[in-house]
Amino acid sequence: MTSHPEPLAPAVPAPVSAPVMHLPPIDAAGEINAAMLESRQRWRDFALMSGDLCFETDAEGRFVFLAPDPVLGWEAGALLTRDAGQLLAGSEFSAGFNPFRPTEPVRLRRAWLRRADGSSVCFTFAAAPLVDGNGQVIGARGVGQDVSLQDNHDTEVATALRRTEVLDHILWRMRQEVLAPRMMQAALDSIVTALGLEGAAVLDLMGDGVLPTVQHQTGEGLTAVLFRALALLEQSQDQSDPTNDAVVDGRHLLVCPCQTRFGVRAGLALWRPPGGRALDSDDATLADSATGLIRVILEHESIQREMARQARTDPLTGLLNRRAFLDEMSRRLDRLDREQLPGTLMFIDLDHFKALNDSQGHDLGDEALCLTAALLRNTFRPQDLVARLGGDEFALWLDGADEFAAAERAEALRTQSPDMFAHLTGPGSPQVTMSIGIATRWPGLAEDVEMLMQRADQAMYDVKRAGRAHWRVSRTEDAR
Numbered sequence: 001m002t003s004h005p006e007p008l009a010p011a012v013p014a015p016v017s018a019p020v021m022h023l024p025p026i027d028a029a030g031e032i033n034a035a036m037l038e039s040r041q042r043w044r045d046f047a048l049m050s051g052d053l054c055f056e057t058d059a060e061g062r063f064v065f066l067a068p069d070p071v072l073g074w075e076a077g078a079l080l081t082r083d084a085g086q087l088l089a090g091s092e093f094s095a096g097f098n099p100f101r102p103t104e105p106v107r108l109r110r111a112w113l114r115r116a117d118g119s120s121v122c123f124t125f126a127a128a129p130l131v132d133g134n135g136q137v138i139g140a141r142g143v144g145q146d147v148s149l150q151d152n153h154d155t156e157v158a159t160a161l162r163r164t165e166v167l168d169h170i171l172w173r174m175r176q177e178v179l180a181p182r183m184m185q186a187a188l189d190s191i192v193t194a195l196g197l198e199g200a201a202v203l204d205l206m207g208d209g210v211l212p213t214v215q216h217q218t219g220e221g222l223t224a225v226l227f228r229a230l231a232l233l234e235q236s237q238d239q240s241d242p243t244n245d246a247v248v249d250g251r252h253l254l255v256c257p258c259q260t261r262f263g264v265r266a267g268l269a270l271w272r273p274p275g276g277r278a279l280d281s282d283d284a285t286l287a288d289s290a291t292g293l294i295r296v297i298l299e300h301e302s303i304q305r306e307m308a309r310q311a312r313t314d315p316l317t318g319l320l321n322r323r324a325f326l327d328e329m330s331r332r333l334d335r336l337d338r339e340q341l342p343g344t345l346m347f348i349d350l351d352h353f354k355a356l357n358d359s360q361g362h363d364l365g366d367e368a369l370c371l372t373a374a375l376l377r378n379t380f381r382p383q384d385l386v387a388r389l390g391g392d393e394f395a396l397w398l399d400g401a402d403e404f405a406a407a408e409r410a411e412a413l414r415t416q417s418p419d420m421f422a423h424l425t426g427p428g429s430p431q432v433t434m435s436i437g438i439a440t441r442w443p444g445l446a447e448d449v450e451m452l453m454q455r456a457d458q459a460m461y462d463v464k465r466a467g468r469a470h471w472r473v474s475r476t477e478d479a480r
Contacts, residue, residue, distance in 0.1 A: 055141070059139055074116045099127045127140055199221045201218075202216040232245075256270075260295055264298055268290070340443040341443060345441070352432050353391075368421060
């Protein structure tokens with residue numbers, strides 16, 4: 001800067017001005033250096049304001065500039081001259097992308113870096129290679145922004161959406177079915193598809209009172225994981241953690257306990273094929289949510305079973321009702337015809353039951369009916385059909401038994417029933433006994449159910465006319 005002589009003063013006084021400073025000259029090289037330093041400082045300030053990590057690397061991928069200090073818990077000086085790739089959390093996290101050695105300019109590329117404490121953090125990078133006058137790469141320069149919170153949030157949202165989509169699909173499949181077993185099959189198939197499983201199963205921990213049972217299953221590999229799944233489910237009953245996992249023969253196994261409102265103790269078991277990836281926390285969360293749907297299906301299944309039982313069962317005695325007895329009896333006749341075996345029908349009517357009801361009341365009448373049901377269950381085989389047809393009439397069907405075997409049972413009932421009913425009748429009241437009619441269906445005669453029932457019923461009424469408290473066998477020629 002060069003000073004110039006002041007002009008001559010005008011005729012009128014001039015206003016007072018600030019003194020002029022005379023600065024020493026600065027050489028051109030100093031101006032250039034100052035400009036470069038100022039430019040670099042400006043770039044650094046802008047970079048730090050726009051990112052959480054600023055860097056430069058050399059041709060070997062080593063840090064030559066790093067800011068701020070410290071960075072990710074590391075002393076910036078300790079990282080200079082070191083391979084920048086050592087800061088990467090791993091290629092499996094970054095999909096092979098190295099922001100410190102880009103081959104071309106990149107923006108918004110994600111990579112995971114290691115903190116000094118060993119944890120990982122997600123960054124999004126903008127970076128570009130540095131080239132010399134000959135076009136040779138001599139390093140890289142870039143800036144990174146910490147997006148871990150955003151990444152975690154995005155992951156949580158994506159996971160929630162995926163879980164919602166899967167559950168919606170399961171519900172959609174369930175709504176296509178009416179019967180609970182088919183609903184369960186649709187749900188399990190959907191879970192297997194959504195999680196990439198080899199198979200899934202619903203296990204009943206109560207079973208038949210001795211061993212747990214497999215209620216429903218789909219896919220392959222259940223035999224390999226069954227016992228381990230049962231053990232995990234037993235352990236889970238008293239744990240706050242709703243899921244347990246294990247590896248069995250290379251299969252990753254996950255179980256979720258499930259107890260219904262009706263006291264059913266069950267569980268959902270899920271497993272991947274040998275060598276498949278582990279079932280992670282997202283899978284466990286989805287499985288736990290799906291278990292809620294499984295619980296609903298199990299409860300629906302219990303309700304359907306109870307409704308079916310009530311539709312087939314006499315509510316007072318718990319025996320089969322007329323409709324269920326006739327349906328099951330007709331079904332068994334076809335099998336007996338194929339096997340060329342006899343079957344025998346027995347009709348039982350309580351003698352003086354109306355008198356008991358009128359004199360002692362319906363409560364004692366109901367007790368007499370329940371006592372009869374208990375005696376019939378104890379006298380006949382579990383595979384025999386026992387039913388209350390209505391009022392004080394009962395019926396039995398004996399698979400593979402002839403009239404001689406039925407007569408032995410009838411005699412046992414005749415002798416035991418008076419003592420069983422003795423406490424129900426008052427002084428002077430007639431004793432409650434049993435009148436029994438027996439009709440055997442012999443193979444080869446193709447006698448239908450209606451004709452067989454007519455013969456047994458006729459034989460029973462013949463006993464009543466003859467004095468009650470006995471039994472009679474109907475012959476085929478007795479049919480009227």
